[in-house]
Every structure is written in C-alpha cells, then in structure tokens.
Amino acid sequence: MKLTIERAALLKALAHVQSVVERRNTIPILSNVLITAQKGRLALAATDMDLAITESVEASASKTGSTTAPAHTLYEIVRKLPDGSQVELEAASDGGSLVIRAGRSRFTLQCLPPADFPAMTEGDLPHRFQLPATDLKAIIDRTRFAISNEETRYYLNGIYFHAATSGATQVLRGVATDGHRLARVEVPLPKGAGEIPGVIVPRKTVGEVRKLLDESDGSVDVELSDTRIRFSSGNITLVSKLIDGTFPDYERVIPTGNDKVLNVPCKEFASAVDRVSTISTEKSRAIKLAVAKGVVTLSATSPDAGSATEEIEVEYKDTALEIGFNSRYLLDITEQIAGSEARFLMADAGSPTLVRDGADESALYVLMPMRV
Structure with a gap:
C-alpha cells in the first residue's frame, strides 16, 4: 500500500475516526485504525465493537492495499505536521509497519494485520428515512444534557427516538431523562419514519453523530432495526448498536x-x-x-x-x-x-x-x- 494525501484532508478524517477509539483497550486491534488505499481514495475505519465509523477521502494511491495503525499516535503525528504538506503513507510489504513521510519528517509505526480488524455486521436495517441535519442537531443539542450517567439504569443512558402524534401532527420525538429532569424535542416526521420502532441511541453514539453534523448542511440518511442504527452523511458512515432495554413511559411524568x-x-x-x-x-x-x-x-x-x-x-x-x-x-x-x-x-x-x-x-x- 502506498498513497499521497493532503495533510488537511487526512487530519480531518482522522479526527472523526480516532475519537471512536477508546484510550485503553484490552484488545490491541481496537486501538488501531484500518487504512485502505483504493483507486483515488483513502478509506479509514475504527470501532469499539459497539460503534463503528468509516470515512473516505480523495487520495492519490500508487499501490492499493490495507493496513492498521495506532489511531491516536497517527492522529498526533499528522496534527503536528506543517500546514499544507503532502503526506505519504507506505505500508511495508510484510504489513508489519507503516512509514509516514512529509517534507523532511519520517515516522515508522508498528502495525497489526488488517485481517484481525473486526467487521461490524449490520444485519438487515428495514427502516430508512432522511432527516435534515438541522433537525437531528436540534434534537441532540436540546436533549442530551438530560441523558443519565447512572450505569445501573442503563436504559436511560441515551436518547429515545420514536414516531409520535402531537395534536394532529405526526412528529419524530427525541427524549432524554435522568429521573431528575426530562427533555423532549419534536421535529416534523420524515417520510418513511412512521413505522420505526422506539430506539435508544447510546450516549457515545449521540456525541459522535453530533460532531459529524457540524460539517453537514444537507440531510442525514438514517437506517435502523431493533438492534442497530446507521447514520450516513456525505462520505462518512457511522453504525452503532442500540441500547437493549425499555425506555420508561415518560408521558406519565x-x-x-x-x-x-x-x-x-x-x-x-x-x-x-x-x-x-x-x-x-x-x-x-x-x-x-x-x-x-x-x-x-x-x-x-x-x-x-x-x-x-x-x-x-x-x-x-x-x-x-x-x-x-x-x-x-x-x-x-x-x-x-x-x-x-x-x-x-x-x-x-x-x-x-x-x-x-x-x-x-x-x-x-x-x-x-x-x-x-
């Protein structure tokens, strides 16, 4: 694998992807980002087994292939490179190391086999709809402060999304509560969302989706089942497990x-x-x-x-x-x-x-x- 990419484009993509990676991992491969060089593109992927993110950016690849490298270390290296520099990434033929070159700087990182990188199976996601990025941003911004941090009541550790009727209007509702306060926000129900099951999107996923919305002005494609949800916007896709629990009947409070x-x-x-x-x-x-x-x-x-x-x-x-x-x-x-x-x-x-x-x-x- 060998490719050249502009530093700013690589840094932006790495910033999105590495934030999913936990600082401490008992499984070494989960500390790494999967780097795949394709024709004219570079694809990056990271996962913590509950949440997976992939992003692709334009790059000039002279040799296709893939490797994995420590996510946070690679991000820090690219962050400290000079603005405007061209970054060259080259994986050794045995896949054991990755060389990063920019100007007179040269770094070598130890790699793990890409075959070890876990694939997150999504299964069938039968419900699909498009949601304006501004609507999803409004729901997240105005409810997430009320998400519970209490791990014993794990079913409160996220935002509950569901279709509802408000007066004579069909709406998509986001609700969060920690037992002391409750936030409920409604946006117009998107086409195709009328039959969705009520799902609880975990706190970490909510945070990662919110970061991506800062750069999305259009709409977000949402696909979901009872156990998984996928958000796609532009060249970024985020797949997450949902919280397996029953959200309380919040209407009663x-x-x-x-x-x-x-x-x-x-x-x-x-x-x-x-x-x-x-x-x-x-x-x-x-x-x-x-x-x-x-x-x-x-x-x-x-x-x-x-x-x-x-x-x-x-x-x-x-x-x-x-x-x-x-x-x-x-x-x-x-x-x-x-x-x-x-x-x-x-x-x-x-x-x-x-x-x-x-x-x-x-x-x-x-x-x-x-x-x-």
Missing part, C-alpha cells in the same frame, strides 16, 4: 394540570441563578425561588459559605409560592431556551415543574423540585 404560570426573561434569570448558586453547597446545589406577583426572589444558603439573594422582575399573577431546584439543572434547561422568555408552569413545591420556550413549542422540559 409530564404534568398536565400545572396552572401557576411564571414567565421570566431567560438570560437575566439564568445569570441570577448562576450568581446566587455560587453560595449553594457543592453537593446539593440547591436554590430557592420565592415567587410572588411581578417578582421572584432567588436565594441560596450554605452553613459554610453564607447566603445570597437576588430579585428579578417577572410576569406572575397567581398565589405566592416557594419552590427549590438544583441550580445546575435550572441552568442546563435555560441554556436550551432559544427565545427571550422561559415559561415555568408550576403546581406546588413538591410537584414536577414544566418549562417551555416562549418562542418555540417543539421543546418541553420537566424539572423535579427539591426540598430547600
């Missing part, structure tokens, strides 16, 4: 009778929460909202640090209410609000609070209160 409506100027409110929470204890991060007509008073106390209060003018016409929240969770939600106003729909100090974006009805957030 979305309150419907919350009648106390509080409208807050979002940026001003978030800044006040951030300031007042400086005092709250590191563990609970508790902050209290004392809501009265036209004003909300935010307060936090800590036995070690002292206390803090701040008032902001709001729109509220109901009976006075005191309610406590985790300040970090409040900030996570207000960060997702695109409009200038956030709407809190509350019932009492012990019931879940509904948060809506004043400018966008497609997103909904639920936040559990805490005792303060």
Whole structure:
C-alpha cells in the first residue's frame, strides 16, 4: 500500500475516526485504525465493537492495499505536521509497519494485520428515512444534557427516538431523562419514519453523530432495526448498536394540570441563578425561588459559605409560592431556551415543574423540585 494525501484532508478524517477509539483497550486491534488505499481514495475505519465509523477521502494511491495503525499516535503525528504538506503513507510489504513521510519528517509505526480488524455486521436495517441535519442537531443539542450517567439504569443512558402524534401532527420525538429532569424535542416526521420502532441511541453514539453534523448542511440518511442504527452523511458512515432495554413511559411524568404560570426573561434569570448558586453547597446545589406577583426572589444558603439573594422582575399573577431546584439543572434547561422568555408552569413545591420556550413549542422540559 502506498498513497499521497493532503495533510488537511487526512487530519480531518482522522479526527472523526480516532475519537471512536477508546484510550485503553484490552484488545490491541481496537486501538488501531484500518487504512485502505483504493483507486483515488483513502478509506479509514475504527470501532469499539459497539460503534463503528468509516470515512473516505480523495487520495492519490500508487499501490492499493490495507493496513492498521495506532489511531491516536497517527492522529498526533499528522496534527503536528506543517500546514499544507503532502503526506505519504507506505505500508511495508510484510504489513508489519507503516512509514509516514512529509517534507523532511519520517515516522515508522508498528502495525497489526488488517485481517484481525473486526467487521461490524449490520444485519438487515428495514427502516430508512432522511432527516435534515438541522433537525437531528436540534434534537441532540436540546436533549442530551438530560441523558443519565447512572450505569445501573442503563436504559436511560441515551436518547429515545420514536414516531409520535402531537395534536394532529405526526412528529419524530427525541427524549432524554435522568429521573431528575426530562427533555423532549419534536421535529416534523420524515417520510418513511412512521413505522420505526422506539430506539435508544447510546450516549457515545449521540456525541459522535453530533460532531459529524457540524460539517453537514444537507440531510442525514438514517437506517435502523431493533438492534442497530446507521447514520450516513456525505462520505462518512457511522453504525452503532442500540441500547437493549425499555425506555420508561415518560408521558406519565409530564404534568398536565400545572396552572401557576411564571414567565421570566431567560438570560437575566439564568445569570441570577448562576450568581446566587455560587453560595449553594457543592453537593446539593440547591436554590430557592420565592415567587410572588411581578417578582421572584432567588436565594441560596450554605452553613459554610453564607447566603445570597437576588430579585428579578417577572410576569406572575397567581398565589405566592416557594419552590427549590438544583441550580445546575435550572441552568442546563435555560441554556436550551432559544427565545427571550422561559415559561415555568408550576403546581406546588413538591410537584414536577414544566418549562417551555416562549418562542418555540417543539421543546418541553420537566424539572423535579427539591426540598430547600
């Protein structure tokens, strides 16, 4: 195998592919990237056995073939090469090493046989549809903060995608929850997605897909079955296992009778929460909202640090209410609000609070209160 490729093109492709590779691997081949020289193309592939990514870029190959090289080391070498340089990759005839040349630099990396590289079998993916990259980006950006990190409840460690009906409209829904807060975002249902099963896309896959969307302005091809999902955009394909579990009936925790409506100027409110929470204890991060007509008073106390209060003018016409929240969770939600106003729909100090974006009805957030 022998090829020449422009450094920027190789670096961009390696950046995508190597991020799938885990830093520590008990199986040596999983630390490597599969490099395949084809006529006029270079294909790169990496996998962690749950998630696999392949990307192809233009290259001038004088000798076709394939090898594998340590992913992170190769990426670091290419990253440190001068801008604009031409990189030559040449695999030894016995496949035991890869030589990288650029200008006066020369590196030799130890390789493993490409035959050892695991092939990720996709099986049959019966459901296929196209989703605008902006829609997929919106779902991921506005729900992933609520993905659970608790490994015992593994079925919450991802975003739940499914087709649903909202009013009279068919939508594709993304939902994430960790038991303390819930995020639900809807986009128009793509053609062909009406019959998809509800699937839970793992956290790591969500992160890798999101990175690729930064460079995709068009649409993403999505194919899925009950156990696998494939995302394709341009010359990049990502295949992942799905979480094998049942997502809870999240509709049950979305309150419907919350009648106390509080409208807050979002940026001003978030800044006040951030300031007042400086005092709250590191563990609970508790902050209290004392809501009265036209004003909300935010307060936090800590036995070690002292206390803090701040008032902001709001729109509220109901009976006075005191309610406590985790300040970090409040900030996570207000960060997702695109409009200038956030709407809190509350019932009492012990019931879940509904948060809506004043400018966008497609997103909904639920936040559990805490005792303060």
